[in-house]
Amino acid sequence: MSNAAAQAYLNTRVSVMSTRLFTPEFTERLAHLTLAELAEQFGLTALLDEQATTTARRRAIEQSLLQMLLIDLQILARLLPPAERAVLLAWARKYALFNLKTLIRGKLYALEQKAIRDHLFDLPATLRLPHQELFRAENVLELLRQLETSQYHQIARQAREVYEKQREPFALEAAIDQRYYSSIVRQIMGLDHHHLNALRRLMGAELDRVALLWLLRFRLTCQLSPSETYYQLVPSTRLLNRELLLRLVNFDTLERVLDALPASLNTLLAGSHDLSEVQRRMNQATHRDLHETLVRSQSGLARALAYLMLREANLQSLFIVVQGHLLQFSNTTIKTALELNDTSHSELRAAA
Amino acid sequence: MLMKHVRLLVLTEDLPQASLALAETQSFHPDTRPPTEMQLNELPGRAYRDTFSQAQSRLNKITRLLPLTATFERSAVRVVTFTELNTLNAQLGALWNDASRFEEEFRQLDDTERLIKEQLTALENFAHLNIDLSLLRNKTRFLAFHVGLVPRENLHQLEDAAQLAGYILLIYQQQTDQAQIIIVGPTENEALLAPVLAVAGFQNLPIPVELNRKPAELQQNLTEQRRVIAEQRLALHTRLNQWGEPFREQLQTAQHTLMLAEPLVTLDTALRSSGHLAHLAGWVPAPAVAQLKQRLTQSLTQPFDLASRDPLPDERKLVPTVPIKSRVLAPFALLVKQYGIPAYGEIDPTPLFAVTFLLMFGMMFGDLGHGAVIAGTAYWARHKIPDFYLFGVFAGASSMVFGLLFGSIFGYEEILPALWMSPLHDPILMLEVALVWGIIFIIVACALGIYNRLIIGDIKGAVFKRHGVINLLFYLAFLAGGYGLATTGAFGTFPSILAIVTLLMLAAFQWQHLHAPTGEKVLVVVIETLDTIIVYLSNTLSFLRVSAFSLNHVALALAIFTLAEMMGVFGHVVTLILGNIFILVLEGGIVMIQVMRLQYYEGFSRYFSGDGHAFTPLRLAK
Numbered sequence: 001m002s003n004a005a006a007q008a009y010l011n012t013r014v015s016v017m018s019t020r021l022f023t024p025e026f027t028e029r030l031a032h033l034t035l036a037e038l039a040e041q042f043g044l045t046a047l048l049d050e051q052a053t054t055t056a057r058r059r060a061i062e063q064s065l066l067q068m069l070l071i072d073l074q075i076l077a078r079l080l081p082p083a084e085r086a087v088l089l090a091w092a093r094k095y096a097l098f099n100l101k102t103l104i105r106g107k108l109y110a111l112e113q114k115a116i117r118d119h120l121f122d123l124p125a126t127l128r129l130p131h132q133e134l135f136r137a138e139n140v141l142e143l144l145r146q147l148e149t150s151q152y153h154q155i156a157r158q159a160r161e162v163y164e165k166q167r168e169p170f171a172l173e174a175a176i177d178q179r180y181y182s183s184i185v186r187q188i189m190g191l192d193h194h195h196l197n198a199l200r201r202l203m204g205a206e207l208d209r210v211a212l213l214w215l216l217r218f219r220l221t222c223q224l225s226p227s228e229t230y231y232q233l234v235p236s237t238r239l240l241n242r243e244l245l246l247r248l249v250n251f252d253t254l255e256r257v258l259d260a261l262p263a264s265l266n267t268l269l270a271g272s273h274d275l276s277e278v279q280r281r282m283n284q285a286t287h288r289d290l291h292e293t294l295v296r297s298q299s300g301l302a303r304a305l306a307y308l309m310l311r312e313a314n315l316q317s318l319f320i321v322v323q324g325h326l327l328q329f330s331n332t333t334i335k336t337a338l339e340l341n342d343t344s345h346s347e348l349r350a351a352a
Numbered sequence: 353m354l355m356k357h358v359r360l361l362v363l364t365e366d367l368p369q370a371s372l373a374l375a376e377t378q379s380f381h382p383d384t385r386p387p388t389e390m391q392l393n394e395l396p397g398r399a400y401r402d403t404f405s406q407a408q409s410r411l412n413k414i415t416r417l418l419p420l421t422a423t424f425e426r427s428a429v430r431v432v433t434f435t436e437l438n439t440l441n442a443q444l445g446a447l448w449n450d451a452s453r454f455e456e457e458f459r460q461l462d463d464t465e466r467l468i469k470e471q472l473t474a475l476e477n478f479a480h481l482n483i484d485l486s487l488l489r490n491k492t493r494f495l496a497f498h499v500g501l502v503p504r505e506n507l508h509q510l511e512d513a514a515q516l517a518g519y520i521l522l523i524y525q526q527q528t529d530q531a532q533i534i535i536v537g538p539t540e541n542e543a544l545l546a547p548v549l550a551v552a553g554f555q556n557l558p559i560p561v562e563l564n565r566k567p568a569e570l571q572q573n574l575t576e577q578r579r580v581i582a583e584q585r586l587a588l589h590t591r592l593n594q595w596g597e598p599f600r601e602q603l604q605t606a607q608h609t610l611m612l613a614e615p616l617v618t619l620d621t622a623l624r625s626s627g628h629l630a631h632l633a634g635w636v637p638a639p640a641v642a643q644l645k646q647r648l649t650q651s652l653t654q655p656f657d658l659a660s661r662d663p664l665p666d667e668r669k670l671v672p673t674v675p676i677k678s679r680v681l682a683p684f685a686l687l688v689k690q691y692g693i694p695a696y697g698e699i700d701p702t703p704l705f706a707v708t709f710l711l712m713f714g715m716m717f718g719d720l721g722h723g724a725v726i727a728g729t730a731y732w733a734r735h736k737i738p739d740f741y742l743f744g745v746f747a748g749a750s751s752m753v754f755g756l757l758f759g760s761i762f763g764y765e766e767i768l769p770a771l772w773m774s775p776l777h778d779p780i781l782m783l784e785v786a787l788v789w790g791i792i793f794i795i796v797a798c799a800l801g802i803y804n805r806l807i808i809g810d811i812k813g814a815v816f817k818r819h820g821v822i823n824l825l826f827y828l829a830f831l832a833g834g835y836g837l838a839t840t841g842a843f844g845t846f847p848s849i850l851a852i853v854t855l856l857m858l859a860a861f862q863w864q865h866l867h868a869p870t871g872e873k874v875l876v877v878v879i880e881t882l883d884t885i886i887v888y889l890s891n892t893l894s895f896l897r898v899s900a901f902s903l904n905h906v907a908l909a910l911a912i913f914t915l916a917e918m919m920g921v922f923g924h925v926v927t928l929i930l931g932n933i934f935i936l937v938l939e940g941g942i943v944m945i946q947v948m949r950l951q952y953y954e955g956f957s958r959y960f961s962g963d964g965h966a967f968t969p970l971r972l973a974k
Binding site for chain 1: 402405406409410413445448449452456459505509510512513514515516517544545547548550551552
């Protein structure tokens with residue numbers, strides 16, 4: 001069977017699902033919708049529960065939105081052979097790692113079990129951490145030791161070593177994030193040529209964004225040394241590769257870093273004066289790449305992953321609006337937050 | 353067994369007592385659906401459950417270090433209040449706080465031992481390095497050395513990061529997941545390298561001071577260190593036992609208390625309350641309702657209300673099924689369970705499965721000797737597979753009975769006079785027997801399927817759906833026509849009319865219930881109707897394998913005897929032994945699979961939905 005034939009059903013599913021993605025016009029309208037309209041349009045009944053606290057409603061909505069994403073993930077993952085399914089699951093494992101970070105922070109600051117549980121995402125068995133055992137751990141070290149017996153043993157071991165030496169969550173969470181991206185890259189590199197290039201390109205766009213933002217944050221905001229900054233980064237499979245990162249970490253101002261970037265990134269980020277501006281433009285560029293993969297890629301797997309990443313961004317936008325309304329922020333503030341999260345509408349339209 | 357839905361209303365403070373009473377009767381299966389009354393929206397058992405879980409976890413962790421070996425008598429059943437549970441949890445927390453230090457010490461000893469093992473490996477590697485190793489031990493004025501281990505997956509990133517700090521990284525040994533490395537660089541940049549080494553999980557590997565001594569001596573020294581660690585571990589065990597001795601009784605009491613608290617925790621998902629009023633619902637076997645009420649009356653001091661009713665039609669899927677309790681049928685029930693659990697009201701197929709399985713297995717593998725080996729082996733393994741050995745014993749016995757009927761023992765057909773006949777003497781008769789057996793099997797399966805639908809009130813389904821009354825009539829007409837064709841050469845008018853009418857009725861029913869464009873409906877109905885004919889024909893012929901395997905058994909034995917005849921005396925004996933083992937293992941296995949296939953596909957698919965769930969009553973832990 002040809003690759004195209006083998007992926008026909010997956011491609012059809014992705015195409016059908018991608019009609020759910022927000023159009024630029026809809027995203028513009030999103031900020032103006034009331035809570036009742038949002039609840040009706042997206043089936044978010046928890047929004048209308050007047051008796052619940054704002055925090056409880058916010059958590060319920062976040063959980064509902066995640067469930068929407070996970071349903072899509074499960075539908076798409078079911079259609080894939082094991083090695084390809086593993087890529088989607090590796091990407092979605094970030095939610096299990098969010099839970100892990102919540103558990104670690106909870107244990108670190110001795111929070112009540114209920115407080116910790118309220119902040120955990122409800123995940124399917126394929127992604128879930130062994131919650132019950134981890135809950136019962138009485139401190140961070142015990143928790144990490146227990147995690148070492150699970151599928152997250154690699155992350156857990158390194159995290160424990162970092163924690164034992166530094167005893168602070170920042171380094172530990174950085175180690176977890178670094179492991180997360182490295183494991184995705186490893187999964188992708190194990191795929192055959194049908195998907196390899198498309199996924200390298202797709203994940204490369206995401207890794208470029210992550211690497212540049214982390215570099216700027218660690219080097220300029222946290223004032224880490226070049227060597228320590230470099231160690232925390234994950235080289236991209238596209239522009240910000242190992243050699244370039246080794247060079248970039250030596251610069252200590254935003255302007256010098258931007259000047260040393262490859263031409264395409266340099267043009268994109270020219271005139272950026274702060275990290276949030278860089279973040280906004282990089283988000284736009286990444287989303288543009290995701291759209292392009294979704295529309296043009298020959299790889300069904302890459303299209304599926306691109307769809308999930310875009311869907312995730314859409315749901316994040318929706319959550320921003322809901323949260324903004326719940327916290328009674330002005331429409332201007334909500335729009336600003338949306339802009340940071342989402343892509344430029346005109347550019348999105350161009351990509352589509 | 354008929355079930356009742358019961359609803360219990362008690363005062364919230366009586367919940368622990370009520371849960372114990374319910375657990376003692378062992379007849380209450382919780383129904384986790386929330387009550388229809390919106391006011392009953394509190395979860396009274398949640399805090400109790402959380403505290404219980406933490407206490408149980410602490411006890412488990414402590415008893416992992418201090419195993420509770422002594423058995424204890426279960427004392428009187430009593431209520432464990434939330435306050436008592438909280439106090440126990442706090443006590444266990446304090447105990448675990450102390451016990452965990454021992455655990456940490458054990459882990460540190462393990463880590464130290466691992467490091468010594470690495471040093472031993474390093475020692476061997478140092479011997480091959482052509483440099484003055486004593487220099488590596490100390491910092492020089494300008495150069496700093498770091499010798500140690502790093503996870504292999506961090507190696508490349510660390511190499512680059514070290515290079516940025518002005519250091520060179522050398523790898524001198526790579527193992528499964530660790531690499532032994534040396535990092536060399538300017539002393540003044542130590543501050544830059546240290547945080548990188550920390551996040552990379554670098555583990556310093558001390559270079560033995562006595563490097564100038566003979567390797568054997570050094571090795572002896574490290575071995576000595578390992579011996580010391582073993583002694584320390586032993587001493588730690590002694591210290592741990594000494595520390596734990598005074599707490600053993602307390603831990604056993606805690607175990608008992610948690611056991612008594614467990615029923616309320618199990619009920620948590622089924623509990624709802626509003627203020628002082630708690631609601632609890634569940635399923636109880638009809639004969640046990642009176643006993644349950646009596647037990648609650650004896651146990652509860654405060655008033656309560658217990659209401660029971662029959663399950664509603666739309667609740668059928670929620671009603672648990674009480675399994676057949678029979679030691680003889682238990683192993684067959686395990687095999688039925690692989691397919692599913694009978695839904696409430698559905699006939700439990702286990703007895704029928706057991707009988708038909710044994711009949712088919714015996715007929716397909718009829719041999720007195722082989723059957724005796726199977727039964728004997730299963731009986732011999734009764735302690736290893738206590739829940740399943742009877743299955744082997746029965747299968748072997750059935751094989752032995754058919755062996756006597758066929759006059760077959762270890763493949764020999766001449767030693768034992770056949771009570772009936774050897775399958776090879778009249779293969780056509782064997783095929784006819786199998787065919788008749790298959791027809792009876794399919795008719796009984798259809799009849800059971802019809803009964804199962806009628807019992808749940810699905811009259812239309814019982815008549816018109818697949819394997820329903822109309823389908824059965826078609827099959828009977830098909831059989832009558834087939835018989836006519838074989839005996840008189842004509843299908844017969846009445847069977848033809850009946851077959852056509854029933855097929856048309858099935859097609860009409862499908863047409864009515866299919867929601868699709870006309871073209872698609874025509875296609876689906878034609879294919880489904882054709883499928884009905886093909887399925888019943890192929891299912892009936894499928895049973896020919898019952899006799900085919902009985903013939904195969906004899907033929908296989910003949911082949912082995914022929915091979916044995918070609919050998920000398922020793923070869924003859926060896927061939928016979930190996931041949932019989934071959935028949936037992938390979939043919940026995942295949943026959944087992946074939947019988948299971950007939951049961952699952954020709955039988956269960958007709959009458960057994962298997963979508964029920966088992967009755968698991970609340971009970972006190974043993």
